[in-house]
Amino acid sequence: MEATSLPAASTAPPSPIWRELLGNYGLPWAVILGIVGYIVGHWVGVRITVDVQAQVETDQNDVAIFLGMIFAIFGWLGGLGFFSYPISRMLGRPPSHSEREDHGPWRYLRLCTDHKVVGIQYLVAVIFFFFVAGFNAMMIRSELTSANATLVNAGNYLTLVGLHGTMMLMMMSAGVLGPLGNYLVPLMIGSRRMAFPRIEALTLWLTVLAGFILLSAILLGGFPTGWTGYAPLADQARGGIDAYLVSFFLIGLALILVGTNVLTTVITMRAPGMTWNRIPIFVWGLAATSVLAVLAAPVLAAAIIMVGLDRTVDTSFFQAPEGGSPFLWDNLFWFFGHPEVYILALPGFGIVLEILPVFARKPLWGYRLAVAGMSGVALMSFMVWQHHLFVSGINANLRPFYMFTTELISIPTGVIFLNGMGTLWRARIRYTVPMLFALSFFFNFLIGGLSGVFLSDVPSDVTTHGSYFVMAHFHYTIMGGLVFALMGGVYYWVPKMTGWKLNEALGKLHFWTMFVFFNLTFFPLFAAGLLGMPRRVTNYNASLHTLNVFVSIMAFCLGASMLIFLVNLVWSLVFKREPAGANPWESKGLEWMVPSPPPVHNFDSIPVIAGLPYTYGMPDAPAVASLGPPRVAVPEGGAA
């Protein structure tokens, strides 16, 4: 939304003729230009490497695939209209913040710079890819019901594992920053929009494209490396690895941009009165995550560029005989890898600590401690990455150091429990669905955290490294931690985002089935790991057969419980549509003082913040912000 007092505002000339003929930028054009881009890029790639013997013999020309995908990316972004702004800037027109936005449902399939539209688009995209990856998980578990490769042949199984892992992590790293971050940060800090609305829309469309490019790995023959993409195997794999690399690169790029966007918004666009210690804890969680995203994702991008060069122009970054080294990928990937898993965990902390006070009817206990905890986690997550490499033979003399830093990082992570316990002390708990998810977060993350202490201890890590123990650990921290918190966030904020309530009974059914079957699925896998079952294998020794069959059945029930969530979403938001009102949870947050769904400009006039939104049990405390007079026909100017 622009002030009419822009220096060189020029009235818009009538749309050019071709625009009328071809219709508007949007998803249809993006898909068409994306596919055309791939075909052209592939054709050009084949022409360029017609004499490169290595590319010809593989029947799948990596140069052509990479070029095809790069052209497809430009086609996709061009089709959505992302190049119109840079071109107009290069022609000297002044910066503007909003694309031509029109309302109506079609704005969800088009480049729209309203942060609320992007938030909902993100939510739909993340949930869609979450279910695609979840379906892969069901296939993995059905393969593991038998002790050797029966359902899926061994080669395809690795692609299955790779797709499940990569897509889950791709979607979950933008899983909270994207939907809840973009939607709620402006509402919670009293601003009308994010710092860079156009970049915000770009991150959404890059994430969606990355998801589909990763799925295209199936058409290119799959990839055997799993989400970690270890080095010489990545150099050696078929075409599917190119899809993995390009999609992970796009996600890295989207992470940098969404991190910059959220952090800049929090730094510059807070409403007057919102000092640093009045920022809601959820926004602090996202700010800490953004710092990690901005600094860690470039290292992943660099590592991916290196593998890309290895596969196309025959450099030898990771080829030991040629002066490279596989250890380089280990170090670069895990230098990004560990901040990545905290990019996954911190938003979960933020959501839980935001929901807890509302349903415990008590202020957040130890707000500054929570903020210090999150910042501590963000800072230290760059110093622990070699605990993934305890047995890899890299600088054994640093083992004690990395054991120490990994143990050290469990202090700020443990602070979250103190905040939770303090907030629940003599509270008045209401067991609504969001609260159930928040409480179960503590239960799951406790088991995840303690198993992490086992793994950070080198002697114990020798047996558990690369086994199902590790797999159970990170499912407890990511699914038990982040996904439970995200579900709580969805149940808590969807009434605000859509204006309609989510069905309480279905919600509780979904919670209890998800909680019970999640624990029954992943707790036995700690035992499987300790009993010697390596990760990502199709066959295991017979003694583990009954355990795996039990876990598979529990996993199918977990899948069924996720379907209940889907049914609840579709039933409550598409069919029943029971209005939720502005503040269904009686919360004191700023976002609950505007109608739901909030109007396009969020606040009639920029509010003045009076304090933290956790003034429960303080009857005389002022409301978190004074919103100023409602917008009348002609507003008497800007902020109060």
Added chain:
Amino acid sequence: MSASVPSDRLGQPADAEPDEHHLANVRIGVRLLSSGVVFLFMAFTFAFWYLRELNSNHDFHPANVNPPQGYGIAILVCVIATAIVFRRARSELAADHEQFWRPTAIAGLALGCVTFVLQIVEYLELPFKTASGGFASVFWGWTVVFIAVWLAALYWMETMVAETLRRVSTDGPAVPVEAADACLVFLYTLAGIEIVGYIFLYLVK
């Protein structure tokens, strides 16, 4: 594509203050993205020192692989010159010498383009191909990524030059000085990266 008329979608007059944050956002945004870019090149720097120290199969830096020193210096000088010339242009802009800001900014942009051209020519003249050891890989990786990021700097300078040339109203500076400051921060970052890159790509044996 014309800049859209900034009107609020629901027909209500747009609020008065969205623009005041724009320059502050650009100021913070460029610092964040510059630190991201520094981490990007830190990965390549780590790759260089790590592979050099490992020197697996004694094939990291075969004797016959030597980058052309001439081009290295030329590119380094051009990058630093671009930053200095643009800094000069910025101070002209701050002092509201419109008539000096314009040519100096264009000179800065031109120098940037020269850097780009020099790098491409160096690729054509390069004595070693990509498949000759770890050093060659890091050399190609670093320079390709640097030129890609350098294009972003060129784009940014170009938008400012274009905005100056296209100016309609004459009150105030052609381009907000803060925008030029932000672009300078990005140029300083890239100049610093180029210096580090020059040292270990061309000087360290």
Added chain:
Amino acid sequence: MSAVAHDAGGPGEPRHGVRIATIWAVATAVCVPLMIWVVGPHIPPYNGSLQTKEQHDVNVTLASLAVPILLMIWVYFGYSIAVFRQRGTVIVDGPPDTGEPRIQVLWVAVTSVLVLGLAIYGTIGLLGASKGAGGGQGPNPLVKPENANKILQVQVIGQQWLWTYRFPQYGGVETPNLELPVNEWVAFNVTSLDVIHSFWAYELGVKADAVPGSNNIAYAKPLRLESFQVRCAELCGIWHGHMNMVGQVVTKAQFASWIASQDRKYAGVTKYLPPYAPYYYPVPLRRG
């Protein structure tokens, strides 16, 4: 809006803190010994080698340390879920306490001490009798058994989808099966010919990544005459899950006769093998 019941812990209020502490104390007093003596012995890995004994002790210690923490959180949350509930339909706010610096400092201090202790404990375990607890320590290990170069050297060669073993002290013979003498130190020199694998001898508690172009040394001292499963613990391609074999720990005499039989059996091919080296760069190097 919510009505506020400002119950500042009047006399009628039960002493929640004391209750929680007592429940926790009783539960801990019951569960910790349960963990140490009943559950503990069943926590894998078992006592196949000196290394697994160390790992087993660490696992039991960590488990019995984790029990009190686990119980503290479970008891506290269970108690608050049961007792601090909203009663009736009117939403009543709880007391407005926003944080006790003393408790926060105490918590951070306790967790720091605990963490420091764990780190030191882990380091002691690492540098202790198990000489690296069976983990791969790279070309120059941090911890070596005494007279490390005189003990049995076994080169473990990982390649895409097969483990083979070479014995430099016995003429560099290579064989796909593995037998080790009991109660003798053995040094596994693990390397790979193509991609990263990870040599995992489960019952011996040994795990060392096999990385092409690097020699990863892990020490073990088998203690029991039993077979041990060898698996690959790092994803290496289509048959990663099938790269399994079973090794055998035998008496010293049986080992001598076995190695002699392997020498005879594979004499034909031994002359074609490359000279023994910590790692190999096999042809074809470039694309095939």
Added chain:
Amino acid sequence: MARRVALTGSVAIVLIAAVLFYLLDFLFTAPPAISAVISGGEAHLTLQTVPSYGHAPDPDWVSYLAKDQDGHWVHTTIYKVPAHTLVTVTVYQYDTATGLRNPFLGQVRGTVGGVATYNGKVLSVLDPNDASHTFTVPDLGISVALPGVNNNAPNQCSAAPCPLSEAHTTITFSFMSPGPGTYRWQCFVPCAAGFYLGNGGPMQTLGWMDGEIEVT
């Protein structure tokens, strides 16, 4: 309301169709299984290795082929073999030598008598540099190296199935099949031209240079 039902229904149908395509076209695809020819209490398997398959989907890939019951060459590597019987394998090898990555695999192992006949000569060790492919069943300890045709042989075969008239070496060996189960087998020569270290593509795809022996 009807519009919403229709919209949700159509979205659901599209998703289910995508899932079925994903399952049937990618996940559950596996090469056909052929069973060994049984004659007189013995099983016979006839295989062929060609330097390039010559047909879609991957014309340049090296591959195994097998002769089924009624003598047709089938492009598969999944072989059914009866349990506890003598299996005699004949391999017509049309590819040139690439050389073994691990020379140890030049040793013939697990066959009856520990030997294999190469063009009539009975050997127990093959010079690793002459090896073009191997037939190795690691779980059963069976491994036979297959020597290559010399590089400048005149009529080299370029598309499967190759007739016997073209330059080839013949290798025969036999082994006792174990109890029922599924045993993976593969080629240990890095023969996947174009892939890093020669171990990508066909070497990691079922139906080309990897397969399973199903003992029933």
